[in-house]
Amino acid sequence: MSWFVILFPLALLLLGFPIFVILLAASACLLMLFMHVPLAVAHQALFGALDKFSLLAVPFFLFAGEIMGVGGMSKRILDWCLSIIGGVRGAQGLTTIGASTVFGAISGSAPATVAAIGRFTYPTLRDAYGLKFATGIISATGAIDIMIPPSISMILYGAAAEQSVARLFIAGVLPGLLLALLNAIYVVYYARSRGIRDTQAVGWRSFFTATRRGAWSLGAPAVILGGIYGGIFSPTEAAGIACVYGILVTKFIYRDLTWKGLWSVGVNSMYVTAQIMIIVASAGVFSWILTVNGVPQAAVQMVQGLAEHPWTVLMVMNVFLLVVGCFIDPASAILILTPLLVPICKAYNIDLIHFGVIMALNLAIGMFHPPFGLNIFVVQALTRAPVAAIYLGVIPFVLLALVALVIVTYVPWISLFLTSFI
Amino acid sequence: MPPSQRIERFIVGIPQLLVGTAIFVSIGINFANIVGRYLFDAPILWAEEILDYLMVWSVFLAAVLVTWQGRHIKMDLVSVLIPSPFREIVSAVTVAVFAAVCAFMVAQSWTVTHLAWTLDQRSVAAEIPMAFAHAGVLLGFAGMLLAVLLRLRQYLKNAFGSETEAVQKQVTETFGTFD
Numbered sequence: 001m002s003w004f005v006i007l008f009p010l011a012l013l014l015l016g017f018p019i020f021v022i023l024l025a026a027s028a029c030l031l032m033l034f035m036h037v038p039l040a041v042a043h044q045a046l047f048g049a050l051d052k053f054s055l056l057a058v059p060f061f062l063f064a065g066e067i068m069g070v071g072g073m074s075k076r077i078l079d080w081c082l083s084i085i086g087g088v089r090g091a092q093g094l095t096t097i098g099a100s101t102v103f104g105a106i107s108g109s110a111p112a113t114v115a116a117i118g119r120f121t122y123p124t125l126r127d128a129y130g131l132k133f134a135t136g137i138i139s140a141t142g143a144i145d146i147m148i149p150p151s152i153s154m155i156l157y158g159a160a161a162e163q164s165v166a167r168l169f170i171a172g173v174l175p176g177l178l179l180a181l182l183n184a185i186y187v188v189y190y191a192r193s194r195g196i197r198d199t200q201a202v203g204w205r206s207f208f209t210a211t212r213r214g215a216w217s218l219g220a221p222a223v224i225l226g227g228i229y230g231g232i233f234s235p236t237e238a239a240g241i242a243c244v245y246g247i248l249v250t251k252f253i254y255r256d257l258t259w260k261g262l263w264s265v266g267v268n269s270m271y272v273t274a275q276i277m278i279i280v281a282s283a284g285v286f287s288w289i290l291t292v293n294g295v296p297q298a299a300v301q302m303v304q305g306l307a308e309h310p311w312t313v314l315m316v317m318n319v320f321l322l323v324v325g326c327f328i329d330p331a332s333a334i335l336i337l338t339p340l341l342v343p344i345c346k347a348y349n350i351d352l353i354h355f356g357v358i359m360a361l362n363l364a365i366g367m368f369h370p371p372f373g374l375n376i377f378v379v380q381a382l383t384r385a386p387v388a389a390i391y392l393g394v395i396p397f398v399l400l401a402l403v404a405l406v407i408v409t410y411v412p413w414i415s416l417f418l419t420s421f422i
Numbered sequence: 423m424p425p426s427q428r429i430e431r432f433i434v435g436i437p438q439l440l441v442g443t444a445i446f447v448s449i450g451i452n453f454a455n456i457v458g459r460y461l462f463d464a465p466i467l468w469a470e471e472i473l474d475y476l477m478v479w480s481v482f483l484a485a486v487l488v489t490w491q492g493r494h495i496k497m498d499l500v501s502v503l504i505p506s507p508f509r510e511i512v513s514a515v516t517v518a519v520f521a522a523v524c525a526f527m528v529a530q531s532w533t534v535t536h537l538a539w540t541l542d543q544r545s546v547a548a549e550i551p552m553a554f555a556h557a558g559v560l561l562g563f564a565g566m567l568l569a570v571l572l573r574l575r576q577y578l579k580n581a582f583g584s585e586t587e588a589v590q591k592q593v594t595e596t597f598g599t600f601d
Contacts, residue, residue: 012519013497014497014500014501015500015501015512015515015516016496016497016498016500016501016502016512016516017496017516017519017520018494018495018496018516018520019494019495019496019497020494020495021494021516021519021520021523024523024526024527025519025522025523028523028526039526039529039530039533040530040533040534040537042526042527042530043527043530043531043533043534043556043559044534046527046559047478047534047555047556047559050474050477050478050481051474051475051478052474053470053473053474055477056448056452056473056474056477059445059448059477059480060448060449060452063445063449066596069596069597070596070597111589111592111593112593114593115593115596115597116597119597119598232460233456236452237452237455237456240448240449240452240453240456241452241453241456243449243452244449244453247449263442266442266445266446267438267441267442267445268596269445270441270442270444270445270480270484271484271487271488271491271493273480273481273484274441274480274481274482274483274484274485274487274488275488275493275494275495276495277477277481278481278482278485278488278494279495281481327497327499328497329495331495332495332497372499374586374589377586377589377590378589378590378593380590381590381591381593381594381599382593382594382597382599383599384599
């Protein structure tokens, strides 16, 4: 049975079956061939996996991210960042990183962040830094979005590992900022070493103008994160508030959307929601079957026979997750692997919030890691740049992200410090 | 109106209308619940329950739309390299397993929905029939089965493109290109 659990889904995965079909096909076969329980448990486990209030944050954050990305919020955030760091050499690159970090606190989707920020920064970045660097930085900074709350990856991990979403959100802040800082240091070094002059005149006047123009956009992260950590809303309620805020600002204050556009955002966000949530539901059935058959315990015993120290286990998990992240999207990877990896973490006394951050960071790197990182192909479609140029441009950012991963993995304080305040 | 358009209107138009309405209704209920609780000290007790069941219904109705467009998430980096005619054979097996899984889930969902109806099970706060909540899953898998069968030719010919192409199409449709 153990071999069937591993090989059957793996074979279907390689053959390109939809992930939810793989999970349900494997579950149905296991139920019929190896287990003596009523088959209707498949429906019960599937329904139970979705019947969680915390998961309602997924459609809400996807809607909020999409509405704020389609409207002019990202442009105003960019202008605000530029008004602060416009005088520094490397200003255009730093603005891309800064705006992705701030926009990450609104949006839950990395491709959406890449598109929303990249469409405004790409022309100036390409002219100042060249094609490779411009496409590389835009591909890479989308990953910051996965770490900075709200993060769909964190919500899914929280549901799968039964951890607090609010704690996971805040645990991702410092690792996300670390990733942004490392990227920023590289951008400044790159700009100085090549004599790139992309600065622009800044002053209090331009800062106040940009702040006034962008106040509503900058208010979104304040409402979302302030609401959660001010103890006013749960993450799910904050997600709903973000939707109302997004509708009010984009439709009625900035007037960036028609009623038809607003309706399209609603329907589109439900497409993405269904793509993710049907995997959540199917993974619920599969993980229930794994659990009742003691598969996680068998995995723990196997790992304990191979590794003695937590740091070794974390190193092996990092390599494994990096490889997985290159091939599978973060949502699917989290939902399939969390039930197997969490018992191993428990056996080695690895904090599950810390591990959630490590997992999210690994899978975020997979989003722009050559050759298959999704952000690379999103940027390729948006810029029509050759994929080979994007590969070359993204390599320094992959290396920086790996440095961040090592630091985040072996210095748990970075993930856990802020959690002690809630 | 030709029959194919009528079918598309039924299998795409109705779920689109329902899921679009559901997300805005959900946002409204969530907002009303927060306002009720903090401003009037009167939370809507049934809000969380209704929101959960609305999500179940929306997810499975939207899954029918995703199936119609062939946009379920998959890892097709290896399978796109499979040469013809083996690729077509793999596609045929994929469709067969997809349909079988949907049929299996329709049968199991029917069992639970029927049982909940017979026992008149109701939710705790809103007291809505649980058969109605479970029926979302039943209807979703039945709709997906229908969508796969109606789009059989496109599925067999891999007409929907790869996963990467689908995401590329999605972002360029929303944001345009950067030229």
